[in-house]
Amino acid sequence: MSNGAERMRRELMIRLVREFRAGTLADNIDRIPVQLRPQNSPATRCCIYHDRAVLKYRLMALLGFDPKRETDETKPLKEYYEEAEAEDCSPEPPITVCGAGCAGCPSSRVAVTENCRGCFARPCVYACPRGAISVIDQHAWIDYSKCIKCGKCLQVCPFNAIIKTKVPCEDACPTGAIRKNEFGVADIDFDKCIFCGKCFAKCPFGAVMERSELVRVLRALGAGRKLVAMIAPSAQFQFPGGIEKLFSAVKAAGFHDVIEVALGAELTTEHEAHEFIERMKRGDRLMTTSCCTAFVELIKKHVPQLIPCVSDTPSPMKYAGKLAKEKYPDALTVFVGPCIAKRHEALSAENVDMVMNFEELGALLAGSGIDIMSQPEWKLPRPAIATARNFAKSCGVTDAILSELCGDDLPKVNGKFFNGIDAKTAKMLALYAAGKLPGNFIEGMSCEGGCVGGPCSLVK
């Protein structure tokens, strides 16, 4: 476990599932924040009352509500739980910032700490390109009207006395979509947000929350609905004992059937390879992949001139949904992956009814008392081919397409990769759109390493 925010998020999910399975969630949900931070227990924020308040909002998000849209502060969670029963719309937007959880981190700046010795050499003064540093009373001072935060002074200080403070969510956001609002807490601008989940993964206060569909899934299971889980290829690196045991565990949790999304990836590969040939034959200069939702959103919102080059091929999730609905027309389909953006994509995917992440699936199994390692090996009717399972890794999509494209008269692939999106990606993509960079096939993955590095993965 890498940090306490992650641990609390997962613990809370497991508790929620346990209470649900025991039939006590409605009666106990308002007690959970107090049980987790009882009187005289150590607080993680300023006091246990603040901790409890954030836990309440976290539970609200787990029930599928946006804490930002709270209108009545006195409303107990039980009422939200009952409302969630009636509400069957998918959560949009999929992520939100909990104002009570956000610490309103001060804007990033370069600061001289008390470790400054006011030395004779003063390399900071010489390193500063804007003449922003002066030494007064044996201590360096920065004139913030001149400082451009280049950090050159940090590098040269012999005492490590100069630091650059960070704002983890803003620093992680590749599109400048997360900024502080008039109340000094972070807010997401959804005209810019691409749902990559980097702020969610990086906030040390756990203030960025996903609006979960976990309770919707639990309810459907509890009501005896026929549910089909569609598990993303990256699951093979995420759970103990391999996907065969995982699939048995999912079945034991009450799902009617389990489908590998890699089977959808096979169809994506086939279709995308043919699409590439067609596009090249008709004289297109460039095609980009379309399986990573955050990458597609980045193009739509920030490099619109590239939209015509985005592949029209449905993603593996959409194909898997189609396979599932063909087999079980009356079933509800649940995509399970390490991704936040897929929640957004699922809204427009007619064959995907709900989305869970790997943390939620793990919590669903743990809270239901299902031990994955003790499960029998599930016999896959037909295991997906290796290149399709490899989709979850960076360059995996290109590899799969290359293996599909063999023949002398076919167009040659000159593949370029975006292995993780950052603040520079949109600028680079604009250069590709303008024809200033070589390459005819761009694979884009928002997460470093591919889906396996997703914000909601269990194993990082």
Place this chain on the structure above:
Amino acid sequence: MAEKIKLEICCGTTCFMLGAAEIMQLATNMPPDLDGHVEVTGLACMNACLNENLGHSPFVRIDGKLIGNATVEMVCDELRKRLNGGGDNE
């Protein structure tokens, strides 16, 4: 050569979710000074969590000694103590 230290990691779903996944990475990625001296096994749920309220997961067992709230660093520290001190010195 001395007998290997036995590190058993609970891979029950709860422990796995709450940190055993990272500790399991020691199976393939042991620090150089410990490499070759430890036998790592991932176990199905050891039921150590049954009477606890999640607070003590993940659990590991080192030469039979049960350790709760385990982290990679803590496990390596304990392994080093055993490797260098030759047993349970507490």
